[in-house]
Amino acid sequence: MELIEALDRELRRLDEQSLRRRRRTADTPCAPRVQVDGRAMLAFCSNDYLGLAAHPRLVEALREGATRYGVGSGGSHLISGHSRAHELLEERLAAFLAPNLEAARAMYFSTGYMANVGVLTALADRDADIFSESLNHASLIDGARMSRANVKVYPHADLRLLEDGLAASTAKTKLVVTDSVFSMDGDLAPLPDLLALCERHGAWLVVDDAHGFGVLGTHGRGALEHFGLRSPYLIYIGTLGKAAGVGGAFVAAHATVIDWLLQRARPYIYTTASAPALAHALLASLDLIDGEEGRMRRMRLQALRAQFHNSLALRRWKLLPSHTAIQPVVIGPNDEALKAAAALHEQGFWVPAIRPPTVPVGTARLRVTLSAAHTAEEVTQLAEALNRLERMN
Template sequence: MRRRRRIVTTPCRPDTRLADRDSAVLAFCSNDYLGLAAEPAIADAIRRGSERWGSGSGASHLVSGHYAPHETLEQRLAAFTGMDDALYFSTGYMANIGVMPALVGRGDAIFADKLNHASLVDGALLSRAELIRYPHCDLQALAARLAASDAPRKLIVTDGVFSMDGDIAPLPELLALAEAHQAWLLVDDAHGFGVLGPQGRGCLAHFGLASPRLIYMGTLGKAAGVSGAFVAGQRDVIDWLLNKARSYIFTTGAPPMLAEGLLTALDLIGQGDERRTHLNALIARFKAGLKLKRWQLLPSDTPIQPLVIGDNHEALAISRALDSEGLWVPAIRPPTVPKGSARLRIVLSAAHSTAQVDRLVDTLTRLETLQA
């Protein structure tokens, strides 16, 4: 159960070197879905940004730490996601623990999917609103809980793409319930932004959704390849968050040079249909090629491909066996996932080749046979 870190000595890429190994490993664990984390154009934009703006912002955004590239980035993110306005946070975790306490409090109710990310759970607890959880993607159970609540303000909270299962939330149905019960719908699209929807505009665009009841959070350290996060929505909602979200108000603004890099990343995401086409082909190839008898590959059409082993010890053993063959696929155990569902969280990237994915498929197939 004890976690440990491994020291990476190369840029983020499939062919990775680690301090505890003499030879390179092929990594299938990074959330760098489009292969932008080591993109030279982004690194060059950050370099030029450091020459123009220096290394730090010097203060919180509301004092003197809000720079021109921050403002431009927020405007671009709002337009890209089809929202009125956006607010740039230093991390996705800070965004989630800031938004919920700013929107609801004592006497209100938050309705949360049981498999939501830990940052959403923590944000709900910090709000002091009643936390009402519903079984994973169970719309009937959620409808019953909404109908039974007399809270004056209701907030439905869900991942867009669930980080450990890789499935996509039923957002059209969730939005219909939000509108029927006069609730907000907060969507954490950490793993959908840049990957799903036309031009990678995210899971709301994937379903063609728009509503004043929607609040959208996207992270910028995964498919965007840099760092940070943003929350987008109606202009008055974003203005409220700017004045009420404690994790935004009471922290030093991110370095403006990162915002310069993110502006380039946003261009590459919008122009990244070729990357997404290649990524989707890899996903289909992996799913079609993996023939299993005991282990279970969960249904997912996203880059997150969870292979459920079940037992903690076996999951760790398989992860170590892969490592010995030069494949880096960490084992995920409880409490990150439910008890009895220890798994390999396999993550594909547009930076992978078909030959690399085939190598993983062949190795997993052989290891399952040896473990039988």
């Protein structure tokens, strides 16, 4: 039992530091009003930014996809699992993003984690230099490590140090890797400046737009549309389980890049393809995102964000300056953030406390996420609860 006892000691240490993670179980579909562990809650914690996860059109499309293609794919994409639904989704994604990517093609992955690891390990090796943003998602950090490239981490949005590093690099292959929307702060990477540096120094710009796709841009094409970018140096990664409401992820880039990934991206090659029914449902999701309903939902989301900002009157806690659906309220100590989340839970609000190592020590926070499915009244209720709670502590 020594091995078990060693793990128990480490778990107790996490408890002492207020760092132990626990799960809650939702009994209802993803929505603002949910049943969690048998209790009715108002949720401000999902990444369902457009409120599509339980949309009737997507539910029907998933049913139709299962009827047409069955439940499982039966194999990896390169053996027997690449269905017509996968092919149609990739074609639709490439066409959707064509205004921002030259000779665009797309490749559908089972998860965003797999897409990020697949891109970095396929494009970089021991002789490559990867310049990684300090606030990048764990999947990008792991992908960079697994590539065995020389990884150089540059401070958040520090273009000067990044340019110095690119100028000094003698590597044949250089990649600048960044989130577009930083998932714990909600701010945007300076993508136009990053792209200019990459074009000047012959480097790929790998953009993980997990929290921007579907939300940013007039048509929901994400950060590239938001900034009006277009370049063959861009490699764009989008997540389809957040604003798109279903699951999986994709890489979109020049056709030659996608063909190389097909040869070398191990997380794509050596895994069973996702259910074709999911790809079929995602076709309906893209129609919604690109249509009038998607535009209206994006406008509503921005209105709710502005309302939340205007309704908060914090004195000690700090609302970070985010123009996205991610609205972090920084509290500081781990135990205080946990107590705040527990107090909100008692009042019927589901808001997670985010602690190190996900965020830096001393910056534990409540990560509030808004959805177009929220009502103005619900947002006001949360803001008022936060105002009261801060004054009580």
